[in-house]
Amino acid sequence: MSQVNDFFNSFEQLADFCSKEEYKGYDPYDSLNSKLFQSIPLLSKSRIAKLAWTQFFKRAPMNLRPLVGVPKEFNPKALGLFLTSYCNLYEIDPQTHYLEKINFFGDKILDLQTKGWSGSCWGYNFDWQARAFFQPKYTPTVVATTFIACGLLDAFAITERKEFYAAARSACDFVLKDLYRTYDDKGDFSFSYSPLDKSVVFNASLLGARLLSRVYSISGEKELIEEAKKAVNFACGYQKENGAWSYGTLPFHHWIDNFHTGYNLECLSDYARYSGDHSFDSYMEKGFDYYINTFFTDEGISKYYNNSTFPVDIHAPTQLLITLDKLGQFDKHKEMAVKVMQWTIANMQSPKGYFYYQINKHFTSRIPYMRWAQAWMFLSFTVLFKKESSFYNKKHS
Structure with a gap:
């Protein structure tokens, strides 16, 4: 079977599974x-x-x-990822079916906003107990809010529905007014994960900066880009000499992992793209060299940690395609991207179409998590099809 059929058939099986489940599902933390x-x-x-x-x-x-x-249940962040995915598909192949999906996910996301904060925001559909904090159900986070708001901006670019842009712009008020700020001695800061904690998590803060810079590229509001730059500068100050970032600053957040590194890199890339400020490109380039040379094996396996392959988590290979696309590195690393996708399909896709959660040393978790696995893999496929249109089967209807 050709690569074209391999990838597209795999995607079709995943799309059928998600549709039959009505995009509802379980989550690792629910x-x-x-x-x-x-x-x-x-x-x-x-x-x-x-x-x-x-x-x-x-x-x-x-x-x-x-x-x-x-x-x-519906997970708002999963819906945001599906929204961006269908926007990608519509750009490849402007079918009415895809446009209907864009409007469906956009409307559902607007319905699931968390009320009571300074701007539009979203959280997860479950109470979440982590070591660093407890988040009651639907507590808004900068991570969920940014991915969702960016999905709405993708949809706005296609549909021109003003309510999609309005919600994304409003989300900037949540980021600026409701999140706690941890300052360094230069006056730069890190946004907190949510309004209920004071943790310093680099990918979370950078995602907030990413949203501010993207909306700035549309609205031209100076405050958005000025605050985004401070958050970017703070995070870059914590990059290690070898290009890596730990997850955060708390004693139990010192690990270095695959996909959060990818988040950091795509946020730096988006900041430069939307702001026109390339003063942080050297951090991005050093980080990418570390990322691409650390987290992927010659066989196409995506390592979880910098110093350990296991668990092989579905989130890691999905992020590779997104990172390569954002940083303009897909063509240079296409062979690796294809190999990673092939390995992931061969080893982590169920005959029922969904993708497994993790492969551990002694067992495989085959639970079909909708946000963590299916939505991210769905998005990764659509990025692949945008970058390599020959992998997209034009006969699809």
């Missing part, structure tokens, strides 16, 4: 939605119990969620 867990006050009010419950279900090789009453 176990606190369990009706059983919520019915036991001693557990549901305990930080330790919530963290242990979340980690158990995240790490379990089998999907036990149906047994404890965790429902399949």
Whole structure:
């Protein structure tokens, strides 16, 4: 079978699965939605119990969620990724079907906004207990909000629906007014992950800067780009000599991983593209050299950490295509991109069309997470088709 058919058939199987599931699904972190867990006050009010419950279900090789009453639901960030994906497909092949999907996801996203903050914003559809913080259901985060708002801007460029742009512009007010800022001695700062924490997570802050710079390219508002530059400068100040970034500054955030590095790089690229300011390009170039030479094996396996292949997580190969596209590196590294996609399809796609969560040393987690796996893989395919149109089957209807 040719590469064209390999990739497109794989994509079609994934698209069919997502459509049949109505784009609802489980998430690695959604176990606190369990009706059983919520019915036991001693557990549901305990930080330790919530963290242990979340980690158990995240790490379990089998999907036990149906047994404890965790429902399949819409995840706003997943919808944002699907929205961008269908915008990509429409640009390749302007079908009415794709336009209908764009409007469907755009409308659903507008309906799922979290109310009560300074601007449009979105969070996840579950309580989330992490080591650094607890986030009640639908607590807005800069990560979810940026991916969703960028999806709305993609949709606005196609549909010219003003409400899509208005929500994306409004999201900048959330970033500027509701997120905590951690300052350095130069007056630069890092945006917090959410309004409820003070953590310094580099990819999260850079995503906020990415949104501000993209909206600036449309609105021309100086405040947006001035604040974005401060956040970019802060993050670049923490880049290691070899080009790497740790996940964050907390003692338990010092790991270096594949896809968050990719986030950092695409945010730096977007900042330069939308602002016209290329003063941080050297950080991006050093970071990309580290990324491309550290996280991928000759066989096409995407490593999770800088010093460990396992677990092989579906999020890592999906980010490669996006990073290469954003940084203008696809043509140079096309052979690697194709090899990584082929390995991922061969080893991580179910006969039912969906993609597995992780391959560990001793077991594989085949749980079909909608946000973490399916939405990201869907987006990665559409980026591949945009970059290499021969992989897109024009007979599709």
